[in-house]
Amino acid sequence: MTKQSRQEMTEKTPSIYPVKTKLQITIIFFIVIGFYLFSMFWTQREMVGGFGNALGNMYVVIEKFFPPNLEVIPKVWGEMAQTIQMAIIATTLAAILTVPLALLSAQNITTFKPLYLITRTFLNILRTIPDLVLAVIFVGLFGVGLLPGILALFIFSLGILAKLISETIESVDMNPLEAMRASGGNVFQVIYFGLVPQVLPQFTSFVLYVFEINIRASVVLGLVGAGGIGLVLDQQLGFYNYPNAMAIIILIFIVVIVIEFISNKLREALI
Amino acid sequence: MIEFKDVGLVYPNGTVGLKNINATIKDGEFVVIVGLSGAGKSTFIRSINRLVTPTSGVLSIDNENILGYKGSDLRKLRTKIGMIFQNYNLVKRTNVLKNVLAGRLGHTGTLRSILNLYQKEDISLAYESLQRVNIGEKIYNRADELSGGQQQRVSIARVLTQQPKYILADEPVASLDPPTSHQVMTYLKKINKEDKITTIVNLHFIDMAMEYADRIIGMRAGEIVFDGPASEVTEKTFEEIYGRSIREDDLRGGANKS
Amino acid sequence: MIEFKDVGLVYPNGTVGLKNINATIKDGEFVVIVGLSGAGKSTFIRSINRLVTPTSGVLSIDNENILGYKGSDLRKLRTKIGMIFQNYNLVKRTNVLKNVLAGRLGHTGTLRSILNLYQKEDISLAYESLQRVNIGEKIYNRADELSGGQQQRVSIARVLTQQPKYILADEPVASLDPPTSHQVMTYLKKINKEDKITTIVNLHFIDMAMEYADRIIGMRAGEIVFDGPASEVTEKTFEEIYGRSIREDDLRGGANKS
Amino acid sequence: MASYSLPPKQPKSTFKIVRRIVIFLAIVALYVWTFLGIDIDWGRAFERMVNNFSRVIPKLFQPDWSATSEVAAKIWETILIAFAGSLMAAVLAIPLGFLAAQNMTRSKILTAIGKWILSAVRAFPDIILAILFVVAVGPNAFAGVLAIAIGSTGMLGKLYSEVIESIDMQVIEAMEANGANKIQILFYGVIPQIVPEFLSYAIYRFEVDIRASSILGIVGAGGIGTMIIFASSNRNWNEMGLILLAIIIVVTVIDFLSARIRRKIV
Amino acid sequence: GGSDDSDGEDNASGESNDNAKEEKGETPDKLVMGFVPSQDSDTIADTVKPLADRLGEELGIDVEGKVMTNYNALVEAMGSNQVQIGFIPAFGYVLANEQYDVNVILKSVRHGSGTYKAQYVVRADSDIESLADLEGKVWTYADKGSTSGYLFPAYQMMQEFDYASGTELESDFFGNTIAAGAHDNAAISVYEGDADVATTFDDVRTELEEEYPDVMDKLKVIEYTDEIPNDTISVTKELDEELVTKIKEAFLSFNEDEEMIKIMDEVYNWDAIDEASDEEYEIVKETYQKFKDDIEL
Ligand SMILES: Nc1ncnc2c1ncn2[C@@H]1O[C@H](COP(=O)(O)OP(=O)(O)OP(=O)(O)O)[C@@H](O)[C@H]1O
Ligand SMILES: Nc1ncnc2c1ncn2[C@@H]1O[C@H](COP(=O)(O)OP(=O)(O)OP(=O)(O)O)[C@@H](O)[C@H]1O
């Protein structure tokens, strides 16, 4: 670079971002904001009341939930247990089936492109199906009962888990795997010794995360006659026993907290 | 014996990794390859155990051309070649013993290894290897609890456990401080002498190369520019390998070089 | 001027980081600190801008004891001390220019910096600094698109933009290969001479230290064991710093040293 | 080698052994409890599936095209509502995420409070959120927006806090070292590191909200979830097939668009 | 009193807001009509628009129709006067009346009647002939909030076999009970043999005929319950008397209108709209009271 051109460049101070990127990001930003404003306008267009009494009205309702009638907790324990059991089965099945699917849909492990693309697409479609639809279809197939509920949870969790885990697999350190390959290990050995230890802690916490999602999804299960805490909650709301409903919500909250606690402990033990 | 005959390698993106390589490495030699970053040292070494595949020429090991190898042939080849990496490539969350036993994978059935059913001999071999690099007391520590030098020693133990005929080491000391680097090089040399394992090492530092090598191969832009015993290395060789303008470059800052 | 008077530092877990440190660093000096891993080099350097706080003694900069500094005093102190790290510590996903401008944060109002409303002078200063380390054409590249040497140069540019009175560099070349290391050291030296910025650098390699330093401080187990001009360094100094048994240790393998 | 030099046995503290046994037994007990508690007649289930397969599955693949315009309108509504709701959640979740992140809020108490708030929000069933917002703003799309916003905040806040906890703190130290104050560090050191993940999670949540829009039916905002409920109540499998197809297309398109946007920004 | 919501946006028609706390008898210039489709009917309509539009025309006021899938939400919305006119199933009406003094003004007429019944369905080949034969059998119903699916049949059996509560009935009289989620699912459970008796609206089988052509032959009805009043059209207490009368007249006028008769029949399976008063729902209230404490847990 000649001295002169350097001087020139110094004089016209550059902007913080290159002009092109700046323009693109600005455009995207305005599209997002524009779409947001439009959707806010659209969703509020038929509002009658305005916000005048929003909080007051909410307070009137919220008040009805208090004080929670904690006495019901022991009585719904059976249903809570059933929900937990369904979630355990669905999560376990999903966790097992996720392993091959996640491996097949991780680009760094499945280097055979068509296979990778097929699994990916399959998982993507699986993830787009709403849990409600899954539940309804399985009830159509199996009739009411626990099975359709469990299956709906299972398929739903499988979609999420396989995506999360395959992303984790794609971000592992490939060096140890290369070392295993270099010493003559076959595919299974390489995966088992090089990959598994690296993804195990993440795997555990994702599985427990999905478990938590499954517990809360039990409301959907109630809809299809699979029982569980969701059904009881619905019933209590239906009969206007709001303090009981609040107690059930608190119970769900406690279960969620306990799962989170266990999740943290397990992760600590594994890392 | 490893023989490169007119070996060339072009990466899929068009980068030339190796060009017209001719070299023969005899059993028991301790060869050090030096060269600037991007000279093709790693490509050279990784061709030998087929982590990359040369695109032309003939590369034979023990008088067999390995370039066509696939599947189990390839695994058998790799079983007899041990490799040491710059970043140790240990499984961080696994303990030292298991990391070292990974060296036996090529010799162990899949089921056996997954169930952790190693033969007594294998375990004993792994332990001995760890003791040879003086790190026997750390067998149950997790790999990420060790310092860099200790990790590299574990990776040497892993290779020893493999009982290879050849050892390849790709910049084994680049992440280590000088005293530790010397330690690691000393171990490699010792093993080469005691077990008669042919050893090929990549190094950045020509001074360290001269201290340990029987023979030095200098590379530049994918080609061999020097090949001879350490004693023949002169100031001129140095210039040939690193390029005549290195010092100047340094001073100017050579924006795009590093 | 930086003055250590009987400075000691004990980490909360009881590890002694510094012990009885006495040293005066005059304005414009280029000091290199050498020592084994764990010797206390980083602790020494990080005391100066109070990333760690000594637990005893007096540490004064420009004749003010900085050990009691808090809040805005501390920020003002840090604004006049630039720091370069081993791992560059750039924000990987941000472009080079913004990374360099981060050096101006201490001089810029909060609101201004959040809104990216830098003064023209600041941007121009940042750009000049980048040109000084010969990397002007990469301003819009993201930091993670650069090689190690380039990243370290960006981090030097960041410090230059800060227009500090002192520069601290904690093993600035430990992750770099030798030619690139020399490049980076050359830049540091150049800046020290051209801008008269007092520079304190930690290094592992005593040979490199001797090539660039005006003055060398050798540390061992938290204490200063050598302090003098590079020309006074002898084989004996080397032994003092690295411990007398280093070579032997090397050969024996010294399991627990590295 | 006749005798093997086996390594010493791994020294394990009794605490660890006991802990391992306890965990193992607990897991076994959990599964025993689960399988004893759940009883499913597999034979009958299988038989039923075989019988019902032709009643349901083929119809899903013969979508009722006559409902196309209605489905299109509903899914458009759903997109608008879900978009407004998830974007609101994406913003609301930021302060909560920071509050719940250990490395930002250096106070254990505040972190715990943050995490508890997020768990509490997540424990609230959609139906109750829906009722509250219907009461607040009436039965309309905006009530749906609010319900989705609050419902999504719990999960997004949790994911955000995990992202924040995993950033590179060395960069933060570098900024501290050159005299930047807390807010500057936030904007220069923290935000650039978290933006891509925040964006991915927000977009992911947007997709989830489109799929899980049955909450909209409760608040009278229509949406595709309501159609699902009616299609199932009326046992209209053909219409269900069309709805499913529409959702798959929309989510795939969003996936594609968002991937492109993300590439631009990241 | 509430403060502004976080968005701070004000709605254009903000002035029309009359809320629960204001004086009785306001005439809003926009009415919201909420509709919770009754599960207890063979077609489940998913729109209220045709009725809302026509009502708007007749009244000269904007009427917005909203379909909601949960009657708790509708009851609460009427409580806060966000919704002024509600199409609520009998049970929902009782709740709304109890909680927020919502008043019934009209009811729907189906199959020529202002009431309907619940039925007991068993397999045709089973030897169950009367309610007494149900002892020890497996009972399935949609859910406990369903008037025809649970409340009426349970009440009937409690009286017949002398049980004090539904819980006792379920545990002491029946062998097992299944909440199937919906009437059709309950009937299918019996059809498939998973349960022995289903209590549903009359007649759920017609809805299943397409998928299960032999359902009429395979399932038989052994008993019906008392008459249950049909879905209501109710208004909130805040509405002006005069307006209520006008609304009532407008709806009743649909009975004379060819076009509306057609719409009502096609969309809602209604023959007509008839006047109704709170007393007609006394029986539902009674039943509800009986179970409220029972469901209490
Ligand atoms: N996978 C690859 N695809 C394309 N080009 C590659 C690949 N690996 C290496 N190269 C290129 O091939 C050339 C030789 O690289 P190689 O890694 O062998 O150099 P090296 O001497 O080992 O350098 P270093 O000291 O940096 O490790 C370089 O220009 C490099 O950019
Ligand atoms: N945050 C800390 N808490 C406790 N002990 C520490 C901490 N940081 C460093 N130490 C200890 O203080 C001693 C000096 O460490 P320091 O990092 O200053 O060494 P160093 O010379 O920079 O070594 P290296 O070359 O490895 O960077 C070491 O024993 C180290 O283990």
Ligand SMILES: [Mg+2]
């Ligand atoms: Mg290399």
Ligand SMILES: [Mg+2]
């Ligand atoms: Mg250090």
